[in-house]
Amino acid sequence: MDRRQGGVALKLGMDLWYCAAIWLIASSITLVGVAGAAPSLEMEDGRPVLVLPLHGQPDKALRIGDLFFQTASGRIILNGLKTGSGSDPAAVWVARIDGRNVQLSVEQRDRDYVLRLSAEPNSGIVGWGLAIEARPDEYITGLMERVVDGPQQASWAPGIRQAMDLRGQKVEMILKPTTSVYAPFYISSAGYATFVDGTWPGLYDFCASHPDRIRIEFEGPVFQMKIYTDKDPMAMVQRHAMDAGPPVLPPRWVFSPWRWRDEHRHRKAYYDGTPVTGPFNSEVMEDVLMMKAFGIPCGVYWVDRPYGPGRLGYDDFEIDPNRLPNFGQMVRWLNSLGMQMVLWIGPFFQGQMEKEALAKGYNLPGQRPMKNNYPLCDFTNPQARAYWQQGLAKLVMLGVAGFKLDRAEEDIPDGGPFNVFDGRSLRQQRNAYPVMYLQAAYELVRQYRGDDFVLMPRAAYTGSARYGVFWGGDIGGTQEGLRACIIAVQRSAVMGYPFWGSDTCGYNQQLLEQEVCARWLAFSCFCPIMEVGPTRNVGFWNLPREPSYDVELIAIWRLYARLHQRLADYSYQQAVLAHKTGMPVVRPVFLVDPNAKEAWANWWSYMYGPDILVSPIWQKGQRTQQVYLPKGQRWQYAWDQQQVYDGGQAVTVEAQLYQIPFFIRVGASLPIGDLDDEYRQSKAIAANRPDLKALEAEVNEWFGKAR
Known part of the structure; x- marks a missing residue:
């Protein structure tokens, strides 16, 4: 077995796979007619093929074969399966293979199935696998927020062509930094979806090795997979979201605009040279006062690391008073302005807590000492978990209302002879680690704040949606980075993560190009989480390029922050629906109009709730956009209300730099307003530089009264 970190433990041995396990099926048609509505096992060329009827499609079925388990000796094919004793609604087939009693069981649950592969004894079994026949035009999506597997920067490589459809790709089901929202769930245009239970790493091969086979294999002594079947892909997305969740219901203020910087420094002067005399961190005050002067709403202000003492600025969950003076009063000041404070955290110990954690064995076994992300907490150890929660x-x-949970998929050991406290191997707990970290934070914060808080992790796996909202990792700040985010928000929605946002203008490669930032601000408006930052730790009023004071970007930020704020009630209504039913807030068009080929092809457009169709532009220089409008409704172009179109067609609309193409469902009542007029007002306001000395006087007055 290959135990290299970040790899998949099953050594595929593709030559062996083809020589010993490939089907010899003449027809390439995936979905064929079947008699009856019960699962059945057929033999083709001496090998078993499981046939599962598809709900609502009486003439079609899913065909699953190439069943195997893996030991140190190699791959063993499940031949000789015969009907065994099972209890309704389960069908069971058994065989004596390799000195083991091997069992394939399929339980029907309404329109879905639970497939289970097991053996007794199972010692020495390190993995299981199967293959599903794929039709030539089958479309597959889900699994991960990144566009393609491998190094994250491949997802925003110049000239990238891959988009929502995963066909032709291989995907390792193991969390990788830093675009790290994953779920072992995919949906197919063929009327089914699959969800693998558990946390062991795995591998999906979507017709990459063989043009008509989807291969699924996972590590572990047993294998269980739920297969959803339905003509309506939205129904399958919802059922999975509720099985893996339900998604958390964040407080309403989460759907207001956010602002943050990556590293806050306390300076002696503001960006324009005005001396700082206020009581709080200068950059926090500068952001808040400038936003207030421009009329840019903000409901969440977050401070990233470093904010504490120590080498990494994160010792003992303490606040560094030199960097963030009067922190407790600053939180109350922000609250008085309608803002909540969010802080960065990591799953490791620093400072005195590090020494005590290591002495008591609270650290994750197998992790070598390193300068960062060390020592990681073993969240399966109740005492270690409680110690981390105390910090x-x-x-x-101090009044902090939320946390950005970083680093849960970075430098996590996943090989060797070590077990975590609860007995699981490092390998088995690798994908589970972000969920345990998030749950530990959730349970602690809820003790103090009830439901009035938010947790926003970077990494996610099955179960994470119950506790947090998510952001798209350290995305590249290029036009292709924006493209990747347009895909990521939709993939996340399909996977059961309805609340997602991205670092507006990017995190890596922060070029801060005016056109890319403008388009990104507009896109972020139509994400559940609109977070603007880190923008290279400066504002749009002191950028490290010309124009340094960017009137255009300030105006566009104001325009879309105000629209996002006006839509907060609408967004929260969709959040309630997501929590109760699994209905995502962001809805790829194929989920609402699955019978239209254009809906699957128009990957850059999506629904934001039931009443808004948005189609972000990501390419520089583009001023028109083709948008497919879902059938069954009439749609009004938001920038020209005289343009009203019937659904079921693709239209091309014009969109200047400040305009994101979006449509309102005719009959909907939404507070959109006259956006062109608001843009003109925003430019006029942005052109006048605020007087920070006068604005800061209000802060000093507040602080004097609050002391």
């Missing part, structure tokens, strides 16, 4: 509680008691 977190200090920040909550």
